[in-house]
Amino acid sequence: MADDESFENLKAARKLLKASMEQSSALSSAINEVGLKVERMKERLPSLEAAIRPVGTRKCGLFAMRDQINGAIGPAAAVLKVYDVVRELENSLSFESCSDLHAYLSTMKRLEGALRFLAGSCLLVIPWLHDIVEFLEGDASANDQSLLNVKKALRILRVLRAIEGCARLDGGVLNAAFNKLETEFVSLLMENNATACIASSPLPVPVIQKLQAIVERLNAADRFEKCVLLYAGVRSLNARRSLQALDLNYLEIQVSEFDDMQSIDSYIEQWGEHLELVVKHFLEFEYKLCNSVFEKTESDAWKRCIARFAEEFRLVSLLEFGRSVTKIKKGPVKLLKLLDVFAVLENLRVNFNRLFGGEACGEIQNLTRDLIKKVVNGACEIFWELPSQVKLQGPFSSPSDGGIPGLVTFITNFYNQLLGEDYKPILIQVLQIHQSWKTDIHEDEDDLLLKQILSTMKEIGLNLDTWSKTYEDISLSYLFMMNNHCHFSQLKGTKLGEIMGNSWLGAHEQYKDYYAALYLRESWGKLLILLTQKGWISPPVGGATDYHQxxxxxxxxxxxxxxxDERYKKHSNWIISDDCLRQKVCQLLVQAVVPVYKSYMQKYGVLLQQDASARKYVKHTTQSLEKMLSSLFQPQRSKYCSTKHIRFIGKLKNVVTNQFRVTLTAM
Structure with missing residues (x-):
């Protein structure tokens, strides 16, 4: 039973195996057929591949070009719109005027922006169109008309891109607009040139604002330098017009044409006024205006403009004239004039530092420094030499009328002027500067000044002693000393008197009275002996004979x-300069002579009654004698008109100055 079952299983397995082998055989046959088909397909594949490749490549290129075209469409459309805006703004700008400056500048700004945007859009589209052109040129199947259209569009875009640059060239719309702005800038300056005056607010605020707006716009367009040149040119016209009101002909005079300080004196004050007017008013005005106009540019344009204006205002010529003053021959008057020049420069020092600190004003800086150096050195040189120059005046002759020598009057007046409020502070400052340039030990300037004055006055005293000994008539010598001591005593209350002190002034007062007494005794005291002394006398005059009283x-x-008569004739040519002293001396003469003469004539009247011929000896009455004595010692100026007196004083000043000039030059 069991064997039968196993046999059946074996038969079933055999059958299954047989079926499987048949299937495998059929599958193997099918695989072989497929293999043959694959081999045949493999053999055809290269040719298919070669045929298909161009189609795939063109299809991929078309897909890529689609992106290029899509990218160019948007900017290209913007280019067209912006170009329309540009054309509209160009037309608007060409018809607008600068009367409404704000609107004009706004239109210009919009046009510049539109042109920049147009150029930017073109710059964006051009590369894309360039790629399309290259693609179409490489595609054999491409449409030729399409290629021509793209190339034309590319050329148009390149032209549009260049519009901004062309607009700024000659003939361009922006260039014309900027030219119109420059014209408006000049017009605003010209219109306000006539109304501009020296004031804290040079031009109306609206005008300044308009000028600033134009400058700012031109500066942004790289036209700032031209703007500065236009400004300087217009304002230079104003400078020339301002100078027409000033008489500057004296600047053309050469130093050799000035004989001495007197001939140039009249121009120095005028020079100081002109220099102050030019620097402190004209140039300061231009400085403020220039800073206001170019304030927003934060540039140093004002320095170049000031250098130009300084040239127009002839500042260099004015400084050269100051240097001419330093070349005049030395003398005390020159010292005062040099101090005048220094005072003018010192008054303008802050202005000079502010206005002329730039490189463009290098010539002005050098001239100013040189002028200050020459003024300080020249003034100090004359000041130090004054005592020695006074000493050198000793050999000159004394006044024939017994009056005050011109040197004495000149020196005392000179020192009073030098010590006054106008000159002393300046002199002290000059001495300080001069000492600061030296390397030796510095002395106090006030002590130096006092020392020089005391030394000078000592030399004058020595000269007076020398001159008093040159008179042959001792009475005239006494009168001479009385006059000069009186002159010194009257310095009380003056600057020189304060320096010399009360004891010095008191001593001269005493010497004045002392020499007055000596004069009266020596000259008129001997005359009275003729009327008072009994017995035989010898008259002190020629022609009188001895007789018994x-x-x-x-x-x-x-x-x-x-x-x-002999004394009166001689003494009538002598003078007493001081009115009070003259009246006092005349009064003393009247008191001394007239009573004695009156007493004698009363006694002589008895003789007249006895001898009528005695009347011919009566030459003077008491009244005529008093009148004659009271009219003595009158200065010469009382005999001339005021004009001649002025000329006389001027001549005296010239003589004294020339004497100083000769001795200073000799050294």
């Missing part, structure tokens, strides 16, 4: 008349 009163009176 008791026997011949007529001869005594004749001798007196001759002596009096």
């Amino acid at each position: 008791g026997s011949d009163d007529k001869k005594r009176l004749k001798a007196f008349n001759e002596a009096f």
